Amino acid sequence: MPIYDQGYRPYEARAPLHQIRFWPITREALRMILSKRAFLGLLAVSLLPFIVRAIQVYIVARFPDAGRVLPVDGRLFGDFLNQQIGFTILLSIFGASGLIANDLRTGAILVYLSRPLTRRDYVLGKLCVPMALNLAVTLVPALALYGVALALAPDQFFQWELAWIGPAIVVHAFVISLFVSLLSLAVSALSRSARVAGLGFFGLVFGLEMIRLVVQHGFNRSEAMLISFQADLKSLGVALFGLADTELAMHWAAPAAVLLLVSLACLAILRSRVRAVEIVT
Amino acid sequence: MAEDQAPLVEFQDLSVSYGLVQALAGISGQFPAGATGLLGPNGAGKTTLLKTLLGFLDPDRGRMTAFGLDPTREPLEVRRRLGYMPEQDCHLPGMSASSFVAFAGELSGLPRSEAISRAHEVLYYVGLGEARYRNVETYSTGMKQRAKLAQALVHDPDLLLLDEPTNGLDPKGREEMLALIQDVASRRQMSLILCSHLLRDVERVCENVIVLNQGQVARSGSIRELTGPRRQVYDVRFKGDAGAVLTDLKDLGGDWREGEDGVRLFLPDGKGPETIFRLAKECGVQVRHLRPGAETLEDVFLAALGHEIQD
Numbered sequence: 294m295p296i297y298d299q300g301y302r303p304y305e306a307r308a309p310l311h312q313i314r315f316w317p318i319t320r321e322a323l324r325m326i327l328s329k330r331a332f333l334g335l336l337a338v339s340l341l342p343f344i345v346r347a348i349q350v351y352i353v354a355r356f357p358d359a360g361r362v363l364p365v366d367g368r369l370f371g372d373f374l375n376q377q378i379g380f381t382i383l384l385s386i387f388g389a390s391g392l393i394a395n396d397l398r399t400g401a402i403l404v405y406l407s408r409p410l411t412r413r414d415y416v417l418g419k420l421c422v423p424m425a426l427n428l429a430v431t432l433v434p435a436l437a438l439y440g441v442a443l444a445l446a447p448d449q450f451f452q453w454e455l456a457w458i459g460p461a462i463v464v465h466a467f468v469i470s471l472f473v474s475l476l477s478l479a480v481s482a483l484s485r486s487a488r489v490a491g492l493g494f495f496g497l498v499f500g501l502e503m504i505r506l507v508v509q510h511g512f513n514r515s516e517a518m519l520i521s522f523q524a525d526l527k528s529l530g531v532a533l534f535g536l537a538d539t540e541l542a543m544h545w546a547a548p549a550a551v552l553l554l555v556s557l558a559c560l561a562i563l564r565s566r567v568r569a570v571e572i573v574t
Numbered sequence: 575m576a577e578d579q580a581p582l583v584e585f586q587d588l589s590v591s592y593g594l595v596q597a598l599a600g601i602s603g604q605f606p607a608g609a610t611g612l613l614g615p616n617g618a619g620k621t622t623l624l625k626t627l628l629g630f631l632d633p634d635r636g637r638m639t640a641f642g643l644d645p646t647r648e649p650l651e652v653r654r655r656l657g658y659m660p661e662q663d664c665h666l667p668g669m670s671a672s673s674f675v676a677f678a679g680e681l682s683g684l685p686r687s688e689a690i691s692r693a694h695e696v697l698y699y700v701g702l703g704e705a706r707y708r709n710v711e712t713y714s715t716g717m718k719q720r721a722k723l724a725q726a727l728v729h730d731p732d733l734l735l736l737d738e739p740t741n742g743l744d745p746k747g748r749e750e751m752l753a754l755i756q757d758v759a760s761r762r763q764m765s766l767i768l769c770s771h772l773l774r775d776v777e778r779v780c781e782n783v784i785v786l787n788q789g790q791v792a793r794s795g796s797i798r799e800l801t802g803p804r805r806q807v808y809d810v811r812f813k814g815d816a817g818a819v820l821t822d823l824k825d826l827g828g829d830w831r832e833g834e835d836g837v838r839l840f841l842p843d844g845k846g847p848e849t850i851f852r853l854a855k856e857c858g859v860q861v862r863h864l865r866p867g868a869e870t871l872e873d874v875f876l877a878a879l880g881h882e883i884q885d
Binding site for chain 2: 302303304310311314317318321325391395396398399400401403404405406407408409410411568569570
C-alpha cells in the first residue's frame with residue numbers, strides 16, 4: 294500500500310473565521326525569535342537600566358539626602374524611556390528585520406495571503422511582533438519602575454500633581470514602540486534579505502543621528518534635530534516629562550509632525566510591498 | 575464526474591491586466607466539480623486566472639464567482655474554501671514541515687489543536703511522515719513540493735488550486751506527485767484545478783480542460799469529448815517525399831502534424847484510409863506503415879494554439 298494511502302480525513306467542522314486572525318502570525322514569529330538565546334540575552338541586557346533605576350529609587354527613598362545627587366521625580370521616567378529608545382532599535386534590528394524580508398525571499402507571503410487573511414491582518418500580525426518586544430523594554434519596565442517608586446517613596450509619588458506620570462509613560466512608550474516597529478517593518482519590506490534590512494535600518498537610524506550631531510554641533514543649527522528619529526522621539530519625552538535637555542529644545546509639534554509623516558510613509562511602503570502579486574509595469 | 579452539479583467557478587467576460595499588459599482578455603468559462611486542467615503556454619494567463627480567483631487581482635471588466643461568491647468582494651470566504659499550491663518555492667524559514675503545515679491550517683481558520691493533528695495526518699498522506707520534524711529548508715525539491723501540497727490540503731478545501739505541481743521534479747518524483755494528485759481527485763473526491771503546461775500531467779489527472787492562449791480561452795470542455803472520435807486520425811510513415819500528399823490532404827480539408835514516428839494525419843469527415851492510399855499513389859509515394867490513432871490532448875492543444883500547420 295502506498296504511503297499516501299495511510300489516511301486523509303475530510304474536515305467537516307468548519308467554524309466561522311476568528312475576529313483576531315493575525316494572532317497566529319504574531320505568536321509564531323515571537324516563538325521563533327524568543328527561541329534564540331542571543332536574542333534573550335539582548336532582551337535581558339535591555340532590562341538592566343530598569344534595575345539601575347530601581348536601585349536609584351531605593352537609595353533615594355532610604356537616604357533622602359541622596360536625592361540632591363540623584364534626583365527622583367517625574368523626569369526619572371522620561372529619562373528612562375528615552376534611554377530605552379536605543380534598546381528598542383537594537384531589538385528591532387535583530388528581531389524584526391527578517392519579518393517581511395524573509396517572507397518575500399522564501400515566497401512565504403503567498404502562504405499567508407492565499408489564506409483567509411487580509412493584507413492588513415498580515416501587516417498587523419507582523420507589526421505586533423516588534424511592538425510586543427519594544428513594549429517589553431519600555432512600557433513594562435517603566436510601569437514597573439513607577440510601581441517601585443510608589444511602593445518605596447509613597448510620600449513623594451502618591452500626589453495628585455504627579456498623577457500625569459502614569460498616562461505619560463503609557464503615551465511615550467507607545468509612541469516609541471509603534472514608531473520604531475513601523476520603521477523596522479517598512480525597511481524589512483524593502484528587502485528580500487534580513488541582513489540587508491537590518492543593516493539598512495541600522496544605517497538609517499544611526500546614520501541620521503550622526504548627521505544630526507555633526508550639523509547641530511558643527512553649524513549650530515537646532516532644526517537639525519528633526520532629521521534624527523531618535524532625537525525626535527527624545528524631544529517628545531522632553532516635552533511630556535518636562536526634561537531639561539537644551540540640545541532638544543524645540544516645540545514638540547515639529548518632531549511629532551516628522552514622526553507622523555515618516556509613519557505614514559512606512560504605511561505606504563508596507564501597502565505597496567506586501568502583495569501576493571508583484572506587478573512590474 | 576459531476577456533470578449535473580453546478581460549476582464551482584464561473585467567469586464571464588473577464589479581463590485582467592498588469593498595467594498596460596492585458597493578461598486575460600474578456601474570457602468566459604467555468605470550472606466544474608472534479609479535476610480540471612488549465613493548459614496553456616507560458617504567459618497564456620493561467621496563473622493570472624488563479625490569482626484572480628484567489629482575489630489577489632481585481633478584474634478590469636467582467637465577473638468571476640467561486641462557490642457563488644465574488645472573490646473581489648468576499649475574498650476571505652472564498653479563500654477559506656480554496657487550497658493553493660503556488661508554482662514558486664514557499665516555506666517559512668526555520669520551521670519544520672509539521673509546524674509549517676499546522677501553522678498554515680491555523681491561518682485557514684482551524685483551531686490550533688485540530689491544525690496540529692491534521693498537519694501530521696496530511697504529512698503522512700503526502701509521504702513526508704518520517705521527515706515531518708525536519709526543517710523544510712533542508713528538503714529536496716520533491717519533498718518541498720509535497721510540503722506545499724500538504725499546506726494546501728490541511729484545511730480540507732473544497733477546491734484545490736495546483737500551479738505547476740510537477741515543476742522541477744525528476745521523472746520518479748513527477749510520477750509520485752501525479753499519483754498523489756490523482757488520488758486526491760479520484761478517491762478523496764476533491765475538486766481541483768491543475769494549472770500546467772505539461773499535457774501529459776493534465777491528461778492523466780483531469781476530466782476537463784481549459785486551454786488558454788494569449789489571454790483567451792482557446793478550447794474548453796471534457797477531455798473525452800475533445801479527444802473523442804471527431805476526426806479520423808492515422809499515424810502514417812511514407813517512403814519518398816510526402817510533401818505533395820500532405821498538401822493534397824490539406825486541400826481536401828484534412829490536416830497533419832509531425833508525429834513521434836512519421837506523420838499524424840487528420841482526415842476530413844467522411845474520408846477513410848483509402849483516401850491516404852489514393853493520394854499516395856497519385857503522388858508516387860509508398861505507404862510503409864499505417865495505424866489508426868486517437869486524437870490526443872496534445873493534438874487538441876496544438877490545434878487550439880494554431881500550430882497545426884507545420885511546414
